[in-house]
Amino acid sequence: MKNTENIIEIKNISKSFGDKRILNDVSISVKRGEFLTLLGPSGCGKTTLLRILAGFGTADSGEILINGKDITDMPPHERPVNTVFQRYALFPHLDVYENIAFGLKLQKVPTDEIDRRVRRVLKMVSMTDYEDRDVDSLSGGQQQRVAIARAIVNEPKVLLLDEPLSALDLKMRKDMQIELKEMHRKLGITFIYVTHDQEEALTLSDTIVVFDDGNIQQIGTPTDIYNEPQNSFVADFIGESNILNGRMIKDRLVEFAGHEFECVDEGFGEDVDVDVVVRPEDIYIMNRLEGAQFTAKVKSCTFKGVHYEMFVDTDKGYELMIQDYNAFEPESEVGLIIRPADIQVMHKERTCNTFDAEIISEDRVKFLNTEWECKPQTKFAAGEKVKVEVKFSKVELIDHPEEGTLAGEVHFLLYKGDHYHLTIRTEDRDDIWVDTNDIWDKGDLVGINIAPKDIKIIKCDE
Amino acid sequence: MNKRSTWALPYVIFLVLFVALPLILIMVYAFQDGNGHFTFGNFAKFFTDTDAIETFALSLEVAIENTALCILLGYPAAWILANKNLNRSAVTIVLFIMPMWINALMRTLATAELFHMLGMQLGKGTLIIGMVYDYLPFMIYPIYNILEKMDKSYSEAASDLGATPWQVFWKVQVPLSMPGVISGVMMVFMPTVSTFAISEFLTNNKIKLFGTIIQENINSGMWNYGAALSLVMLVIIGITSLLQDNKKDVNEGRV
Numbered sequence: 014m015k016n017t018e019n020i021i022e023i024k025n026i027s028k029s030f031g032d033k034r035i036l037n038d039v040s041i042s043v044k045r046g047e048f049l050t051l052l053g054p055s056g057c058g059k060t061t062l063l064r065i066l067a068g069f070g071t072a073d074s075g076e077i078l079i080n081g082k083d084i085t086d087m088p089p090h091e092r093p094v095n096t097v098f099q100r101y102a103l104f105p106h107l108d109v110y111e112n113i114a115f116g117l118k119l120q121k122v123p124t125d126e127i128d129r130r131v132r133r134v135l136k137m138v139s140m141t142d143y144e145d146r147d148v149d150s151l152s153g154g155q156q157q158r159v160a161i162a163r164a165i166v167n168e169p170k171v172l173l174l175d176e177p178l179s180a181l182d183l184k185m186r187k188d189m190q191i192e193l194k195e196m197h198r199k200l201g202i203t204f205i206y207v208t209h210d211q212e213e214a215l216t217l218s219d220t221i222v223v224f225d226d227g228n229i230q231q232i233g234t235p236t237d238i239y240n241e242p243q244n245s246f247v248a249d250f251i252g253e254s255n256i257l258n259g260r261m262i263k264d265r266l267v268e269f270a271g272h273e274f275e276c277v278d279e280g281f282g283e284d285v286d287v288d289v290v291v292r293p294e295d296i297y298i299m300n301r302l303e304g305a306q307f308t309a310k311v312k313s314c315t316f317k318g319v320h321y322e323m324f325v326d327t328d329k330g331y332e333l334m335i336q337d338y339n340a341f342e343p344e345s346e347v348g349l350i351i352r353p354a355d356i357q358v359m360h361k362e363r364t365c366n367t368f369d370a371e372i373i374s375e376d377r378v379k380f381l382n383t384e385w386e387c388k389p390q391t392k393f394a395a396g397e398k399v400k401v402e403v404k405f406s407k408v409e410l411i412d413h414p415e416e417g418t419l420a421g422e423v424h425f426l427l428y429k430g431d432h433y434h435l436t437i438r439t440e441d442r443d444d445i446w447v448d449t450n451d452i453w454d455k456g457d458l459v460g461i462n463i464a465p466k467d468i469k470i471i472k473c474d475e
Numbered sequence: 476m477n478k479r480s481t482w483a484l485p486y487v488i489f490l491v492l493f494v495a496l497p498l499i500l501i502m503v504y505a506f507q508d509g510n511g512h513f514t515f516g517n518f519a520k521f522f523t524d525t526d527a528i529e530t531f532a533l534s535l536e537v538a539i540e541n542t543a544l545c546i547l548l549g550y551p552a553a554w555i556l557a558n559k560n561l562n563r564s565a566v567t568i569v570l571f572i573m574p575m576w577i578n579a580l581m582r583t584l585a586t587a588e589l590f591h592m593l594g595m596q597l598g599k600g601t602l603i604i605g606m607v608y609d610y611l612p613f614m615i616y617p618i619y620n621i622l623e624k625m626d627k628s629y630s631e632a633a634s635d636l637g638a639t640p641w642q643v644f645w646k647v648q649v650p651l652s653m654p655g656v657i658s659g660v661m662m663v664f665m666p667t668v669s670t671f672a673i674s675e676f677l678t679n680n681k682i683k684l685f686g687t688i689i690q691e692n693i694n695s696g697m698w699n700y701g702a703a704l705s706l707v708m709l710v711i712i713g714i715t716s717l718l719q720d721n722k723k724d725v726n727e728g729r730v
Binding site: 067068069088089090094095096098100102103104105106115116119120163164167 | 626628629631632633634635636637638639642646647650651
């Protein structure tokens, strides 16, 4: 039976360029009339997915259905979708009217109907009187409007928008956001919107799909994504947040930043390592110390227009970001309270590095395509397949890649209140996770060393 | 005169000596008879000389045919070269462009030799084939250049709006590459109008082009008549290049 509620079904789409995986088994269902945003940092695969939807790129595997019909191999000109391009791609040899009428003329729509429809969309994007203008004489915002008009005049079932506002200045972007939302309401068609701007995504969308590294991190409404991020990547990418290591002591009781807090999460088990997210606006800050859950000393205080942004050092040595309408003097002692409902507890994706490995000799083991020295052992024979565990804090990073046993690049970093949690990507595209107090930047090339005593060899369980 | 404009002095001298002065001399000679008196006689002679007029017409015809053939052969070649799906190698482009780096006279002599070897009768056919061979790279290169730099999102936008690959080609790629075609026409049409060596070698001097007549007159000391003929040709070239300048204004900033 046809599913009439979903207009688009994206099923298990994968795509690689060379040995780089761009999309990894992506599945999304888009409801009819929905405003769906594909959100993620640059290079996360969101634009590739949009191009596959438009027909400009092909997937290595998987299929796409529109209205229950398989369009995976359909050429772009037959697809019932239209695209608003990032750089607009207005035809420079045609004027505004001819640009908008381009699609209708190809469909051999009668001239008087073309005229009526072009004028209607021009009015809709507030560009009446501009039909004879040369597209190059238009400002960025006006070109944007023409690009949208050119796409919607064909009355597509789905409108694809590839970062359409990224070339506009901030004020113009805000205005266009409101207009786009209004346009979506009036047209009642499905919008699929690609952006790297989390605020834009939160403002516009009915549903947000957060991407990173070709994988869907979370699908949800803007409020879900903001209030209940499923992992530390989403929490860090959407809005400002304090992300800390924590431990679930039992249901409704979690420990982080050196204190125990009541929370509303259940079902994690007892004594389980977790990640904890607290939004900076959810920490109550006051001059009184009695009645506070814990205390801190204000390090800095910056006026941000609506609120003040403060960084504080807590009594147990964690750094937290706090936003409040009142300013608190640097160096002053403050009391802090976090309400149970404002603590978001997340499963940890991993608690230590685990690699598939092979024993080379008594004191050598091979993993990540590299031989490492380990503590002499006799439990496993040479050639035996084993697993290796290395604690995050036991991986040593050095400035010079060539001096490390293995070289890598800082791929992602997360501040966890008292240390940084880094993802290091090796040349073979394997990931190593590292806890460190040193400051690294994204893209830094590093050497990786692990002391022999910190390589723990365990049996490969089936 | 400020310091900067003095830097231009060598170029001004060069222009005066090698461009302005010869042009003035052509003008002066064209309106003089053998004794240095002012006359329109040279032009009257040209416009009443049916041989000269016929040669002139033939030259224009050959130039137009050559240019048209170069567009017909060169545009698809440039399109294929610029298409990343069909051509991934820079070597093929160099292979097409390389003949431009070889002296035209040498190429022409080689072509003539080839016709001879194949036993082909030298005449208008061989002239056109040889000319197309000589000038084709000058047509391919500017078109290739503009197609290669063309933002592919224009083509994508067209197909997104429902254009078949053929419609994308005719309605978007061809109009957007017109500046390249016009540069190609300038680089092929203008030199062919004034050519003389090519026709001499490729037709065994059977077919005379306008350039040949100018050359013959100058060689045999008829400087005034030769200058008048040169002036006629300059006017034709001037008109064509004016055409291009106007087109350029329209197209500038569009691509």
